[in-house]
Amino acid sequence: METVKGKPYFCNVKDRLEQFKYLDKDLSCEILIIGAGIDGAIANYFLSKKHNVVLVDKNKIGFGCTSCATALLEYQLDEFASDLKKELTQEQIVDVYKMGQDSIKKIEEFVKRHGNNCFFKKRPTFLYTNSVFEKNKIIKEFNFRKQNGFKCKLITSDNNPFPFEVKAGILCEDGGCEFNPYSFTKQMIENSSNANKIFENTIIEEIIQDKNKLVAITNFGYKIFCNKIIIATGFNWEVVKKDNLCDRFITYSIVTEPIKDFKYYKSCLVHDNKSPYHYLRTLPDGRLIFGGEDTVFNKNKAINYKLAQKKYIKLEKDLKKLFPEIKDKIKVSNSFCGLFGTTDNNLGIIGKSQIDNIFYFISCGSNGIINAMFGVDLLEDIFNNKENKLETIFSPLR
Ligand SMILES: Cc1cc2nc3c(=O)[nH]c(=O)nc-3n(C[C@H](O)[C@H](O)[C@H](O)COP(=O)(O)OP(=O)(O)OC[C@H]3O[C@@H](n4cnc5c(N)ncnc54)[C@H](O)[C@@H]3O)c2cc1C
Numbered sequence: 001m002e003t004v005k006g007k008p009y010f011c012n013v014k015d016r017l018e019q020f021k022y023l024d025k026d027l028s029c030e031i032l033i034i035g036a037g038i039d040g041a042i043a044n045y046f047l048s049k050k051h052n053v054v055l056v057d058k059n060k061i062g063f064g065c066t067s068c069a070t071a072l073l074e075y076q077l078d079e080f081a082s083d084l085k086k087e088l089t090q091e092q093i094v095d096v097y098k099m100g101q102d103s104i105k106k107i108e109e110f111v112k113r114h115g116n117n118c119f120f121k122k123r124p125t126f127l128y129t130n131s132v133f134e135k136n137k138i139i140k141e142f143n144f145r146k147q148n149g150f151k152c153k154l155i156t157s158d159n160n161p162f163p164f165e166v167k168a169g170i171l172c173e174d175g176g177c178e179f180n181p182y183s184f185t186k187q188m189i190e191n192s193s194n195a196n197k198i199f200e201n202t203i204i205e206e207i208i209q210d211k212n213k214l215v216a217i218t219n220f221g222y223k224i225f226c227n228k229i230i231i232a233t234g235f236n237w238e239v240v241k242k243d244n245l246c247d248r249f250i251t252y253s254i255v256t257e258p259i260k261d262f263k264y265y266k267s268c269l270v271h272d273n274k275s276p277y278h279y280l281r282t283l284p285d286g287r288l289i290f291g292g293e294d295t296v297f298n299k300n301k302a303i304n305y306k307l308a309q310k311k312y313i314k315l316e317k318d319l320k321k322l323f324p325e326i327k328d329k330i331k332v333s334n335s336f337c338g339l340f341g342t343t344d345n346n347l348g349i350i351g352k353s354q355i356d357n358i359f360y361f362i363s364c365g366s367n368g369i370i371n372a373m374f375g376v377d378l379l380e381d382i383f384n385n386k387e388n389k390l391e392t393i394f395s396p397l398r
Contacts, residue, residue: 001236005303006336008067009255009289011182015117017061017189022201023222029054029197032216032226034204034239037066038181039363039372040232041188046376047230048194054224055194056216058203062185064234068338069369070253070289071184072269072281073107074125074176075100077346078365080137081144087345092393094148096347099390103373104177107184114191118183119284124266125176126162128155128169129273138168138273145170161265164322176269178281181369204239207358214357228383231353232361235339245349245396246341246364250303252311253291254319255334260286262326271366278318279366287333290319297339308337340368350375350394351382360396 029052033040036057044055077084077100081093088096104122111120129138142154155161155169162169189198203219207229216224231237237245270280278292293311297303312335320327341364343349348371349362359379363372371394381388392398 001238001299002302003065003235004068004336004338005305005308006068007334008336008338009334010069010071010180011063011067012334013180013183015183015186017186020061020198020200022220023056023199023218023224024220026223026225027054027197028225030226031228031230032056032214032224033230033232033361034216035064035232035234035236036061036185036189036198036200037064037232037234038062038069038185038188038369039234039361040230041185041192042372043230043232043361043376043379044194044198045188045192047380048192048197052197053194054197054199054226055192056199056202056204056218056224058201058219060200061189061198062182065338065340066181066185068253068336069181070279070281070291071179071181071369072125072176072271072279072366073104073178073370074269074271074367075104075370076125076127076172076175077367078342079346080141082137082140084346088393095389096393097145097148097150099374100367100370103370106373107177107179110187114187118179118187120177120179120184121284122174122177123281124171124173124268126155126169126171126265126268126270127273128166128270130165130167131273132167134273135168138170142168142170162270163264163325171268178269207240227357229358230361230379231358234362235341237360237362240353240355240358245360245362246343248297248299248339248341249294250297250308250337251291251294251340252308252315252337253289253335254312254315254332255283256288256290256319257331257333258286259288259326259329262286262323262329264323278315280319280322288319288330290315303337308335311337340364340366345393345398347371347394348375349396350378351391351396353396
């Protein structure tokens with residue numbers, strides 16, 4: 001199933017991963033990870049330190065949805081705490097926000113350790129509305145964060161540092177970070193402890209049980225015997241489950257040519273609260289990325305090219321409205337779209353599947369990457385039968 005369309009920006013770098021060969025023999029291992037997008041790469045990096053891990057991808061590493069993730073990495077979720085209260089307790093929401101902050105620190109530690117080859121940068125985050133009707137909702141969310149010890153500032157029209165209209169917004173000076181998701185995936189792979197056990201162009205077509213082992217069978221008929229399988233296939237989970245695991249949407253993005261002499265407040269990661277919503281970030285060479293306009297994905301209709309073209313035009317118009325002073329300088333260099341998943345509680349699908357020893361590791365929502373950074377610890381705890389308070393809220397069986 002096609003998960004990406006258009007001209008993704010992020011894998012268009014000079015410094016690409018060297019190609020790994022396809023699997024051409026039977027193998028045994030402790031853990032098999034299926035899928036080497038950013039999620040599979042994160043799981044592989046951490047788990048291969050302690051376990052005998054094999055990682056396979058049916059195509060090129062990092063060329064699935066990872067190639068078009070705009071990588072606004074924030075501790076906040078897509079929905080407000082007040083909306084999440086239907087699904088999560090107040091304590092759980094606070095835990096999840098803290099988990100987001102810890103994930104950002106973990107990314108920072110990785111970059112400190114292995115070098116910043118993925119254009120990592122810490123950034124403030126800004127969630128805002130320009131509608132009077134939504135103002136109170138933002139203020140409520142601000143109060144929730146303040147009461148629970150998260151540092152943030154309420155922005156209104158009186159103290160607005162942005163060039164666009166803001167009725168109310170939450171500015172978190174240390175709320176997020178950004179990177180190139182392809183380059184980060186590459187760095188994760190290059191610094192893993194199992195380089196000789198990573199295979200590209202290797203499709204897992206079937207998983208069967210053989211005595212007390214799981215056996216994954218590739219498109220060339222080779223077998224991987226293992227104790228555990230991690231499904232990190234992104235939104236192509238059909239190898240283990242034919243029906244829906246979460247709702248799937250398509251999100252659309254445009255990238256501009258570099259814009260000279262233009263900056264907005266600290267190159268913040270910006271989200272509006274419209275329906276459909278929009279997101280904005282910068283790139284180191286002065287480009288802007290603007291996206292959103294999500295639509296429901298219909299599996300039978302695949303990604304609709306004509307609809308995508310309309311969405312790119314709409315995004316360009318909206319971006320020009322946001323920054324009228326540079327509207328003549330805004331020229332789109334890349335437009336692309338891809339699948340992402342959403343769940344009722346905004347969290348990823350991480351944990352035990354319906355089949356013994358098969359685990360899902362699928363990031364959902366617009367901060368899925370943040371979930372994945374933290375999700376490996378959750379997986380380890382589940383492997384070790386250690387209690388983890390996040391297990392039930394990330395459980396694929398929830
Ligand atoms: C336009 C856009 C913007 C986004 N912005 C953000 C953002 O700002 N922040 C954020 O956190 N997230 C964002 N996301 C979501 C983010 O892209 C995903 O959470 C993330 O890329 C998922 O990574 P993944 O590794 O699970 O999936 P993928 O990158 O799709 O990787 C899955 C891999 O599995 C392989 N595979 C599938 N089936 C098999 C099989 N049977 N055998 C072997 N291999 C298989 C595929 O080839 C693929 O490489 C965005 C998504 C889109 C589309």
